[in-house]
Amino acid sequence: MDIAVIGTGYVGLVTGAVFAELGNHVICVDKMPERIAMLKDLKMPFFEPGLREMVERNMEDGRLSFTTDTGEAVKASEIIFIAVGTPPKENGETDLGQVEAAAAEIGKNYNNYKIIVNKSTVPVGTGDLVREIIVRHKPPELDIHVVSNPEFLSEGQAVADALNPDRIVIGAPNQQVAMKLIELYSILEKPMIITSVRSAEMIKYASNAFLATKVSFINSVANLCEKVGADVDEVRRGMGLDDRIGSRFLRAGVGYGGSCFPKDTESLLNVSKAFGAEMQILEGTIAVNRTQPVLFVDKAESVLGTLDGKLIGVLGLSFKPNTDDIREASALHIIALLQERGARVQVYDPMAMDNVRRSGLQASFCEDEYDAAAGADAVMVLTEWNRFRQLNFSRLKRVMAGAHLFDGRNIYDPAVVRRYGLSYHGVGRPSVFADETH
Ligand SMILES: NC(=O)c1ccc[n+]([C@@H]2O[C@H](COP(=O)([O-])OP(=O)(O)OC[C@H]3O[C@@H](n4cnc5c(N)ncnc54)[C@H](O)[C@@H]3O)[C@@H](O)[C@H]2O)c1
Known part of the structure; x- marks a missing residue:
């Protein structure tokens, strides 16, 4: 499958590398040019066991690439993962600014049907918010679905966790959309739970x-x-x-x-x-x-x-x-x-x-x-x-x-x-x- 991952932090980079390892074509996007330049140079922005080797292997094989151009990645992909940060505000609320910005970028570059998958940890209801933002920007005739697929990896063993999760949670608006994610993850042979x-x-x-x-x-x-x-x-x-x-x-x-x-x-x-x-x-x-x-x-x-x-x-x-x-x-x-x-x-x-x-x-x-x-x-x-x-x-x-x-x-x-x-x-x-x- 052709996949874009927006945000190349701990979750986005590991997710992108693992999807490439599983045989998909993955474009990882980040708004930080220095981070993308480092990655193109095979320098990891943080330490995670086994990550560098996996990134190198998949870049060499042409399945994994990096860009700052969200539009290019969105247009080339059928599934788009949002894996940006969701830091806390002073009052403990979640700051959804990065998610909102990513959703707007997706909407502006929406050129055919895609499934948008939220991997960032976000408060209940954010799936609807992401959908609304994309709908506001995208051409009205094109359909869209937003899925929640939370990430459970632990830093320090993130690659192993992503390859070997206890379970995969897929919160999808309908069965057909869920099937697309099931297809993507089925190679891992792990329990999947389909929810709202x-x-x-x-x-x-x-x-x-x-x-x-x-x-x-x-x-x-x-x-x-x-x-x-x-x-x-x-x-x-x-x-x-x-x-x-x-x-x-x-x-x-x-x-x-x-x-x-x-x-x-x-x-x-x-x-x-x-x-x-x-x-x-x-x-x-x-x-x-x-x-x-x-x-x-x-x-x-x-x-x-x-x-x-x-x-x-x-x-x-x-x-x-x-x-x-x-x-x-x-x-x-x-x-x-x-x-x-x-x-x-x-x-x-x-x-x-x-x-x-x-x-x-x-x-x-x-x-x-x-x-x-x-x-x-x-x-x-x-x-x-x-x-x-x-x-x-x-x-x-x-x-x-x-x-x-x-x-x-x-x-x-x-x-x-x-x-x-x-x-x-x-x-x-x-x-x-x-x-x-x-
Ligand atoms: N770190 C973990 O162990 C972990 C585990 C499970 C879930 N999560 C969740 O996953 C999400 C990401 O966490 P993280 O630790 O990877 O965050 P991070 O801060 O390490 O990385 C986020 C990346 O997104 C990039 N970014 C932000 N806005 C962007 C945009 N509009 N376009 C492109 N790139 C953009 C940032 O530059 C940054 O590189 C959070 O919601 C977090 O709660 C994290």
């Missing part, structure tokens, strides 16, 4: 809000564990083995971040209020997530006596492992709090250093984890990169001035950490002090 456009839009928000709630739930349990002397890591293992609960998204830590959970929970809460069916549970989910970084910094302050003048080594800046995305990363909230309370911070992340530099963060940028720990009173691990799981604790202890390890993702065994003369402080678990620090 509005249900599909809701499925995406409800799924993300549920996962975010699961994270905030276990974080609340963690906070209670600390008070009552239980270990949340044992608790989550005991809970997660129950099939009805499941073990994923059940790890306590310093909170969720990224470009999806924070904005999608806010947006769904906003929509629920606007329609008079307020989802109070989301107020709790959001509030717990805002508090987790503060509680973590409070703990460090209490252990160290004060943060004023202390040097903290921070390991991990991206909002999760295997990505360089730092949008709404908990690490950045924690660093801001540490600095507010007078601490100096030296940081290291395997992938996100460039993005953090560009963000304007004032900190010492280090070469590796041991460089970031050098001379530090305490080290905080805030993103569970695999290489941090294999920290050499004796080397860490040797280079540090103090001996406190704050494990913001509960990835270490406290007893092992203690064996190396370091005090261990996790989330929702009892601190274990090394002899010389307690």
Whole structure:
């Protein structure tokens, strides 16, 4: 099939590359000329495992191309995916400006029947809005259908997720239109669920809000564990083995971040209020997530006596492992709090250093984890990169001035950490002090 994908961010670029890999002809569009120039040069605008190789292969085979010219891409395609950003406004509402602009461009270049597929995460009813905008601009005699096909990929494993999704949701106005999407996706041999456009839009928000709630739930349990002397890591293992609960998204830590959970929970809460069916549970989910970084910094302050003048080594800046995305990363909230309370911070992340530099963060940028720990009173691990799981604790202890390890993702065994003369402080678990620090 001839496909256009508007927006070459995490979702658009991965979607475009995967559709090309599956044998389609794909034109990816972005309004940022520098991004398109980079892609034509085979430079990826962000890190995602396996993406560069897939883009290269499909460009070479002539199935994947890049342009800033939306008109050219729209005219050449029978299915057009909208995968532009839907950032939050100040008040938590979703800013649909990019979606509206893309829809207007599609309408102005509409030269024959096409199916428009919304892949961006958008509030219920946006399918109708996209249709209205396109209808306003397109020649009246040409028919059009708008489908909602939300994306569930996770950054850091986006290519694998797009090739191997749990399910494909197709919100279509009628069966015939749904069939076209089924045809496109059938090669993946994955369960497909056909719904109304509005249900599909809701499925995406409800799924993300549920996962975010699961994270905030276990974080609340963690906070209670600390008070009552239980270990949340044992608790989550005991809970997660129950099939009805499941073990994923059940790890306590310093909170969720990224470009999806924070904005999608806010947006769904906003929509629920606007329609008079307020989802109070989301107020709790959001509030717990805002508090987790503060509680973590409070703990460090209490252990160290004060943060004023202390040097903290921070390991991990991206909002999760295997990505360089730092949008709404908990690490950045924690660093801001540490600095507010007078601490100096030296940081290291395997992938996100460039993005953090560009963000304007004032900190010492280090070469590796041991460089970031050098001379530090305490080290905080805030993103569970695999290489941090294999920290050499004796080397860490040797280079540090103090001996406190704050494990913001509960990835270490406290007893092992203690064996190396370091005090261990996790989330929702009892601190274990090394002899010389307690
Ligand atoms: N990032 C994720 O993990 C993820 C997962 C599932 C769903 N989503 C959703 O998918 C959507 C896209 O997310 P993202 O992370 O890829 O966003 P992004 O910000 O990384 O990328 C959006 C891209 O769209 C481009 N763009 C904006 N308006 C345009 C226009 N009119 N014409 C051409 N290009 C335009 C921007 O320049 C940018 O490159 C959002 O709605 C998001 O909520 C994201």
